[in-house]
Amino acid sequence: MPDFSQRFLFDDSDIRGEMVGLSDSYRHVLAKHDYPQPVAQLLGELLAAASLLVGTLKFEGLLVLQASSSGAVPLLMVECSSEGEVRGIARYQAEQIGADAGLRELMPDGVLAMTVDPRSGQRYQGIVELSGATLADSLTDYFATSEQLPTRFWLAADGLRARGLLLQQLPADRLKEPEEREASWQHAVTLADTLQLEELLGLDNETLLHRLYHQEALRLFEPRALQFRCSCSxxxxxxxxxxxxxxxxxxxxxxxxxxxxxxxxxxxxxxxxxxxxxxxxxxxxxxxxxxxxxx
Known part of the structure; x- marks a missing residue:
């Protein structure tokens, strides 16, 4: 399956995960505009992030991630529906973009807004500064500052494929003691931090999870299809x-x-x-x- 999200659970601890892979839909987004490579990479990472987040939410509607700044990339915006339909766009000043520019160079003084727009119920939006060195760092900061469940992101994109990994600590169930819960969480995060970009982009889910957590009891659920689709009409x-x-x-x-x-x-x-x-x-x-x- 070229475009997917896939959930997994740690059987012996209160941690869940989500993995996302985008190829066809990512290339479809990039084909609409002649993006410089650093912009294409950021847009791919944000597409992966939105797809990861939709997998953790129980709602019917639309999730929107929008990053804005005063720099060479004033806007990144992606949408992912609860049906797994994604689209995205970036605005940029090509003459200001270096070949190896990262998030801080491209989007100084940036902010990231996450909007959950359900078909029924109340619309919700949260905003955080793009203070991290990467989009993954900034998304992690968003969850830390909004007092939600501890959540970590690992994102990668290269113009052909966008991938993402999410870990999220769940409310206490299997592990009741705070110290034990924290040790389990830090163990899972530390192992995920060993991931190289080439591994995240190149390995299939089962191989990647086995490489990281072969000593853990994991349940890997059926993948869920993702696809590019624009809601214009x-x-x-x-x-x-x-x-x-x-x-x-x-x-x-x-x-x-x-x-x-x-x-x-x-x-x-x-x-x-x-x-x-x-x-x-x-x-x-x-x-x-x-x-x-x-x-």
Whole structure:
């Protein structure tokens, strides 16, 4: 399975894990824009992180990770739905990006926002500074400062494949004593810290987990498919025009020579609307107008 998330549990301690691998969907995201390698790497790591986090949440809806800064990369944004559909985008200043630039060089004074947007229930957002040397460090800091379950991330991407590993300490069940729980957690984290990027990117899950935890009792669950899918549509674009009001929408069409085009920044899909489409929208005829959708 080229794109997946897979959960595992430690049978003798209160720790769960999640592993993610993205290849087809990652390449699909990169194919839409000519990203420099350091930007492609950061975007891949954030895609992996969002996919890991969705695997730990019990909800139906959308998870959004958005990093912003005043640097050469002012925006990274990825989305992952509870159905495993991912998309992502980055904004960057190519002339300011060195070949070996890392997170701190590309996104100084950055912040990371995590938004959980369920289909029913209350929307939640948390924000943390991008203070770590890597995205994995900053995500770990987010969980530490938000007083959630202790969580650690290991992320890697190389323009072809994005991978991620997550460990999360669960509430006390198998291990009741605080010292014992802490020792077990630190043991699992210390072993994961020995991972090399080449191992995370190149090894299959069973091999990687055996290499790290061959002395532990682990349960590895069935993988769950992930795929690139953009949520844009002609209908959603038409709603944006309707929100302007009929007068402004008609004026916009005139200003653009008889046809206004709405581009999706994630997938480069383009939706075109002419005067007849606008009239149909405000007459209650829906968004299926005569104008073609094209790339």
């Amino acid at each position: 002609r209908e959603r674009s038409s709603r944006a025009l309707i929100s302007l009001g009929q007068t402004d929408a008609e004026a916009l069409v005139q200003e653009h020579g008889g046809q206004v085009e709405i581009d999706c920044q994630f997938c480069n899909e383009r939706y075109a609307f002419d005067a007849a489409d606008i009239a149909q929208l405000f007459a209650g005829g829906g968004s299926q107008g005569p104008a073609d959708t094209r790339h």
